Amino acid sequence: MKRRKFIQEGLLLAGALTLGHQTVRGKSKKKTATLHKDCVEEPARQVPILLESDVLVVGGGPSGVAAALSAARMGMKTCLVERYNHLGGLWTGGLVLPLNCTHGLSQEAQRTQVIHGISGEITDRLRRLNMVRGEVNPLVDPEACKYVLEKMMQEAGVTVVYHAWAAGAVMDGRTIRGIFAESKSGRRALLAKVVIDCTGDGDVFHWAGEKYLEARYAIGMEARLGGTDRVNHNAPGYKPHGLGAQTPIPGVTWHYMWGDAKQDGLDVMNLSRLQQKFRLKIWEDVEKLRQQPGYEQVFLLDTASQLGIRTTRILNGCYQLTLKDTMTYRNFDDCIGVSGAYTTINYDGRKVPEKERPYWQIPYRALLPRHTDNLLVAGRCFSYEEALTDDAREIGTCLVTGQGAGTAAALAVKGNDAVRNVNTAQLRSELEAQGVWFDTHNK
Ligand SMILES: Cc1cc2nc3c(=O)[nH]c(=O)nc-3n(C[C@H](O)[C@H](O)[C@H](O)COP(=O)(O)OP(=O)(O)OC[C@H]3O[C@@H](n4cnc5c(N)ncnc54)[C@H](O)[C@@H]3O)c2cc1C
Known part of the structure; x- marks a missing residue:
């Protein structure tokens, strides 16, 4: 013990510690790091670019899959980065099998299916394989779901990079240009015109410096x-x-x-x-x-x-969706889709059971960070108040926000414009053409 302490102190005094060798194209190059009391200072380094795309989706959960599919189907060169070896995120790898929030109450008191679009395509395919149970909040087989998602991504031409952890944002002032990812290939940069944060934990908007709620x-x-x-x-x-x-x-x-x-x-x-x-x-x-x-x-x-x-970081975006919005059929001009209700909640002094809860609109501004250009956020970390957590983070909602974000990213790239300038009327008609369901009260 004493000997180790002596050596450590000696290294601290020397100010620099040789951490190891990095091999670059067969040659071994020594890198040094500076050891401080509470941290280690990494040496600056050049990071090779792994690939460049129009749209880069970080995270392959329900939101990431929907985002990548919709962008790729609109002709975008699309890449999805995932740290594990499968698509579906918590839905498959987390064995969270029921796709919740598929239904909500209409203003005419009809329980209505509101989750369609890419979500409908996935469940239709699973139904053909006999790998889904039920119509309302259907429960899927995880391996069949991984297979179906993989097949859909291949058909759409998405480049999927597995076994790669996003580890930082490539920032150019307030504009995001891509991410750094760590993998067995080493640290690599992946660049894109638009980045979509579908990590569930808001890793990318955190690195970009956005504000958020840290929800336990x-x-x-x-x-x-x-x-x-x-x-x-x-x-x-x-x-x-x-x-x-x-x-x-x-x-x-x-x-x-x-x-x-x-x-x-x-x-x-x-x-x-x-x-x-x-x-x-x-x-x-x-x-x-x-x-x-x-x-x-x-x-x-x-x-x-x-x-x-369940939740970690929740974005403080251009609009924060509230529980009241969802309980009062609030209309949004920039609506990107509708989600349903999952749990019984306390609202306005009474317990409202799931079956009596309205379906609710999601505005595009809730996917938009306040400060960072070229970044969109979908899935369980988009911008909503904490009281809405139990509906906003469900798989049905994540699929809707993913499809909205992927489509908006494609429109921004096509129009050579910033994501915050996307024409939301055009966004809506594109989403309608893709089969996303909209409340007819909001025409
Ligand atoms: C215990 C539990 C039970 C639940 N029950 C239900 C239920 O019954 N029905 C329902 O609808 N919902 C349920 N949910 C919620 C739902 O599963 C999730 O909120 C939903 O899957 C979120 O989707 P997402 O795409 O936002 O993120 P996730 O599903 O979390 O996917 C994020 C993906 O990004 C990847 N990723 C993250 N960080 C990085 C990084 N730095 N680099 C590369 N890849 C990264 C992850 O590996 C993952 O694949 C439950 C959640 C939990 C935890």
């Missing part, structure tokens, strides 16, 4: 059980136990975990702690279940490869 919410971890059709209801001592929701695959159920309340989803040590805790808990809970009479054949099929992080 429950973090859990989802799982699936197999063999649930082999429960022996006639076993001596059998008692009914909840096995979760039935998935499209017989004998496989979805095991939902709410998790621990008010967690910081941006603290890597906290995420590691929760990951370990839930890994043990799920296995041990299933083992306890298997010891119950009749449940011996039930087993843990899989756990989510992504931790269930």
Whole structure:
């Protein structure tokens, strides 16, 4: 111990620490870093450009997929960067299987399906594969969903870069020019005319210097059980136990975990702690279940490869959508689509059940950061007040905001103009042509 401390202090005194070798085109080049008391100063370096595109989507969750598909289908050279090995984000990798917010109440008190567009295309394809259950808030099979999303991206000609973590924004004054990404290829820059932040956590708008709310919410971890059709209801001592929701695959159920309340989803040590805790808990809970009479054949099929992080950063954008807007059928001239309601909420002094809640419009300005040019934000971190969290972050809403952002990005590139200058009437008619549903009261 003493010897290590001596060496560390010696290095601090020397002021510089050799961190290692970086190989550039076969040659080994020494890089040095300066070690301070609380940080290490990285040496400046030249970062190779991996690729350039018209539209760059960061994050391949529901919002990122919808954004990339709509931009590519409008003829844009589109690239999507994803840190993991699949599309769908929490929907697939997080084993968050029900696509919520598909329906809301019309002003004529009709429960209406409002989520169509790319969302409708995905569920139609899954239906043809028998891999979705239900019409309202349908529940999907995660592997089939990954397959369908991959196929749609390939058909649209999107370049998907997997296994690459976005790690910083390439800024030119207040304009974003792209991102830096870390991967096995090293640090690389990916440049674009428009960048869409679909990281769910607002990583890109954070690096760009935008303001946001840091929202703490429950973090859990989802799982699936197999063999649930082999429960022996006639076993001596059998008692009914909840096995979760039935998935499209017989004998496989979805095991939902709410998790621990008010967690910081941006603290890597906290995420590691929760990951370990839930890994043990799920296995041990299933083992306890298997010891119950009749449940011996039930087993843990899989756990989510992504931790269930609900909200972290929520953008403070050009407009912050409010719960009141959604409860009063507020019309927006710059509406990019409509979402439905998912939970029972307290509003105006009473509990309003999901089935009585209106559908609600999403304005384009809620996807626009206040300061950064050429940046759009979609998915669970777009601009809304915290009271709206439980509807704004649902998969249905994320797909609508993604499609709106991707289409707006394409219009901006085509018009050679900034995203904040997109003609919103043109944006709406383009989205309508793509099958996005609009409330006819807002014509
Ligand atoms: C436990 C839990 C249960 C839920 N239950 C439901 C439900 O039943 N129904 C429902 O509709 N919604 C549910 N939700 C909400 C919903 O799943 C998410 O809000 C939704 O998936 C968000 O979509 P998104 O595209 O904004 O982000 P995400 O789904 O989070 O996708 C973001 C993507 O970006 C990638 N990414 C992030 N940062 C980087 C980076 N720096 N570099 C590269 N890639 C990056 C991620 O790997 C991920 O693929 C639940 C959420 C949780 C956590």
